[in-house]
Amino acid sequence: xxxGRTVKxxxxxxxxxxxxxxxxxxxxxxxAAVTLKVAWMGGNxxxxxxxxxxxxxENPGVTVEYQxxxxxxxxxxxxxxxxxxxxxxxxxxxxxxxxxxxxxKALVALDEYMKPADxxxxxxxxxxxxxxxxxxxxxxxxxxxxxxxxxxxxxxxxGVHEAPRTWAQVRDLARKMNKPPAVQGFCVGFGRPxxxxxxxxxxxxxxxADFFDKDGRLAVNSPAAVRYVTDLTNMFLQDxxxxxxxxxxxxxxxxxxxxxxxxxxMFSLPGQTKMCADNKLECLPIPNPEPNAGGQxxxxxxxxxxxxxxxxxxxxxxxxxxxxxxxxxHRQLMDVEFGGVPVTMKVGSDPYYQSAPLKxxxxxxxxxxxxxxxxEWTKIQDGWGEAVQKVITGDxxxxxxxxxxxxxxxxxxxxPSLPK
Amino acid sequence: xxxxxxxxxxxxxxPATAWLLLFFGYPILDTLHTSLFKTSYVGERFVGxxxxxxxxxxxxFHLVLTNTIVWTLANVSLNVVLGLGVALLLSRSTxxxxxxxxxxxxxxxxxxxxxxxxxxxIFSSEYGHLNSLLLSVRLIDAPVQWLTNxxxxxxxxxxxxxxxxxxxxTFAFLSGLQAIPAELYEAALVDGATARQRFxxxxxxxxxxxMTAVLLVSxxxxxxxxxxxxxxxxxxxxxxxxxxVTEIFRRGFGYFNFGEASTLAVVAxxxxxxxxxxQWQLFYREEF
Numbered sequence: 001x002x003x004g005r006t007v008k009x010x011x012x013x014x015x016x017x018x019x020x021x022x023x024x025x026x027x028x029x030x031x032a033a034v035t036l037k038v039a040w041m042g043g044n045x046x047x048x049x050x051x052x053x054x055x056x057x058e059n060p061g062v063t064v065e066y067q068x069x070x071x072x073x074x075x076x077x078x079x080x081x082x083x084x085x086x087x088x089x090x091x092x093x094x095x096x097x098x099x100x101x102x103x104x105k106a107l108v109a110l111d112e113y114m115k116p117a118d119x120x121x122x123x124x125x126x127x128x129x130x131x132x133x134x135x136x137x138x139x140x141x142x143x144x145x146x147x148x149x150x151x152x153x154x155x156x157x158x159g160v161h162e163a164p165r166t167w168a169q170v171r172d173l174a175r176k177m178n179k180p181p182a183v184q185g186f187c188v189g190f191g192r193p194x195x196x197x198x199x200x201x202x203x204x205x206x207x208x209a210d211f212f213d214k215d216g217r218l219a220v221n222s223p224a225a226v227r228y229v230t231d232l233t234n235m236f237l238q239d240x241x242x243x244x245x246x247x248x249x250x251x252x253x254x255x256x257x258x259x260x261x262x263x264x265x266m267f268s269l270p271g272q273t274k275m276c277a278d279n280k281l282e283c284l285p286i287p288n289p290e291p292n293a294g295g296q297x298x299x300x301x302x303x304x305x306x307x308x309x310x311x312x313x314x315x316x317x318x319x320x321x322x323x324x325x326x327x328x329x330h331r332q333l334m335d336v337e338f339g340g341v342p343v344t345m346k347v348g349s350d351p352y353y354q355s356a357p358l359k360x361x362x363x364x365x366x367x368x369x370x371x372x373x374x375x376e377w378t379k380i381q382d383g384w385g386e387a388v389q390k391v392i393t394g395d396x397x398x399x400x401x402x403x404x405x406x407x408x409x410x411x412x413x414x415x416p417s418l419p420k
Numbered sequence: 421x422x423x424x425x426x427x428x429x430x431x432x433x434x435p436a437t438a439w440l441l442l443f444f445g446y447p448i449l450d451t452l453h454t455s456l457f458k459t460s461y462v463g464e465r466f467v468g469x470x471x472x473x474x475x476x477x478x479x480x481f482h483l484v485l486t487n488t489i490v491w492t493l494a495n496v497s498l499n500v501v502l503g504l505g506v507a508l509l510l511s512r513s514t515x516x517x518x519x520x521x522x523x524x525x526x527x528x529x530x531x532x533x534x535x536x537x538x539x540x541x542i543f544s545s546e547y548g549h550l551n552s553l554l555l556s557v558r559l560i561d562a563p564v565q566w567l568t569n570x571x572x573x574x575x576x577x578x579x580x581x582x583x584x585x586x587x588x589x590t591f592a593f594l595s596g597l598q599a600i601p602a603e604l605y606e607a608a609l610v611d612g613a614t615a616r617q618r619f620x621x622x623x624x625x626x627x628x629x630x631m632t633a634v635l636l637v638s639x640x641x642x643x644x645x646x647x648x649x650x651x652x653x654x655x656x657x658x659x660x661x662x663x664x665v666t667e668i669f670r671r672g673f674g675y676f677n678f679g680e681a682s683t684l685a686v687v688a689x690x691x692x693x694x695x696x697x698x699q700w701q702l703f704y705r706e707e708f
Binding site: 075076079080083100103104181190191192244245247248375376378379382386389390392393395404411414 | 460461462474479545546562563565567568570573653654656657658659660669673674675676678
């Protein structure tokens with residue numbers, strides 16, 4: 001081979017090698033690019049954008065893709081995703097979804113990812129919301145418990161100077177503040193079955209009623225449950241302290257009604273204080289009243305959970321995102337924007353959480369209680385709500401409605417008791 | 421040559437047949453199959469016809485079926501009677517009728533969900549335009565709870581659905597009316613026929629093919645009308661406005677109970693098939 005030809009061949013080979021190398025680099029870069037899919041329920045919060053930008057900056061090659069799901073459509077959308085095998089890597093879930101999705105093996109148990117230090121940083125009661133049968137299927141995202149709120153000016157105008165201490169006093173105060181149509185004494189979002197359960201369950205516990213008895217058997221028609229539903233619905237039917245439109249309203253509409261000055265008292269979340277203050281009204285959270293005989297003084301611990309789906313192809317990266325959200329600065333961003341109570345130990349000591357109204361919620365921590373962990377909880381909760389609806393629409397008496405619910409659930413539920 | 425033509429014919433209908441089998445035949449068979457299983461979080465269990473027999477004792481199913489029949493009948497009646505009436509008014513070509521036709525197209529073109537949300541606000545007891553209007557002209561003293569009471573909620577959803585659906589019926593009848601030769605009416609006028617006689621002896625018989633099609637699709641579309649009930653009442657209060665399709669959706673995607681949801685879907689399918697066949701038999705004539 002002549003030298004000139006040899007040089008040409010070498011140059012050609014070198015060029016080919018460069019092209020091949022560049023192509024490989026591009027391919028390698030392309031393969032390193034990962035998209036982390038996250039589904040959020042509720043509104044498009046500002047904090048989501050901050051998290052996405054910060055996480056992507058800290059993890060070159062990673063794109064965080066969001067999907068927003070309205071709260072009301074959450075269960076339906078997730079069920080469709082699971083059925084179609086098209087789940088995101090991570091999802092914002094209601095705590096009531098955990099048992100069902102865990103049983104359906106749609107979620108990853110995070111125990112193998114969670115280091116002891118990670119676990120210790122979550123408020124135990126909040127982390128318990130994501131636990132099912134000894135495994136942790138998510139981490140707490142937002143906690144927004146419900147307690148009674150009262151319009152202090154209306155209370156004083158009604159001649160009452162102390163917050164009600166019993167459930168009978170709650171009903172009495174609602175009657176005294178009731179000046180329809182300008183102001184209603186009380187508000188319940190009867191239109192959405194889940195909200196009937198969620199907002200009012202502290203009152204239900206106060207009457208000694210619960211969805212399951214102490215042995216874990218379904219007990220929606222217990223005498224205590226009948227007494228509770230009778231009193232609650234009589235506030236609507238007899239006392240008329242709730243607007244007729246409560247039949248179709250949901251809890252969010254009740255919050256707005258109180259912030260607009262149309263409601264004297266109701267159960268609400270910490271954000272209610274600010275909502276009222278924006279309209280120059282003083283709405284204060286008050287401790288749950290003492291229970292009736294046989295009842296319990298409990299505040300519902302409501303925790304929305306962040307879970308990892310079993311179909312995720314980026315489990316390590318997904319857990320990295322969970323750890324990222326656990327940082328105090330990220331937690332506080334979320335809590336401030338949403339108005340939530342702390343779910344991690346590190347932020348709990350921050351002055352923000354020691355101010356009203358959060359301190360009033362935190363003061364009730366010892367009374368926190370979760371809803372039952374049952375894989376068909378949605379069915380039970382919706383059935384309960386519909387049973388109450390049938391009473392307020394005058395179709396059935398509390399006893400008949402709850403007996404019918406008990407019979408129906410006994411037939412419909414795969415296991416009509418709490419899983420051991 | 422004939423054989424080649426036959427082969428070509430088979431080749432030509434193959435894509436359509438494959439489409440029908442894949443997107444209609446398979447889902448129907450799969451739904452039928454799923455209806456024989458009890459589905460839950462623990463998986464599927466074959467139960468034979470138990471899902472069907474349990475419907476007989478299911479009070480909610482009886483309520484939903486009754487609601488669906490009332491909903492369908494009311495929708496179809498309103499659509500056909502008023503749709504035909506409006507079509508007769510618009511069949512004369514005037515500036516007003518041209519304008520009305522354009523307006524009707526706007527109602528028809530509005531997506532159902534958007535229309536449903538808009539109507540929900542119109543009927544809102546607290547902030548709704550309807551109550552505001554009625555209060556301002558002093559027809560009512562206090563806001564009416566349109567969506568709170570089962571009957572008025574049903575009526576509200578019915579009005580909203582009618583608003584969205586009747587333009588189609590109107591245009592269908594309008595096209596049928598315009599296809600009737602004007603000479604027939606002229607001849608009838610010469611013979612001294614009254615307007616009522618002309619309508620009964622010319623318009624109605626010659627509209628029969630359109631009527632058949634309109635009735636058929638109106639029944640099917642009304643029965644399967646999901647958006648207005650879902651958006652405006654979500655089936656409430658206490659399931660009193662729940663209809664078959666919203667209940668199928670609730671059981672399937674709300675509670676993951678695809679066995680029961682499929683059973684309801686099969687019942688709906690059979691019901692619609694029977695009604696469609698009866699309608700076809702009643703209205704079919706050899707000239708159509």
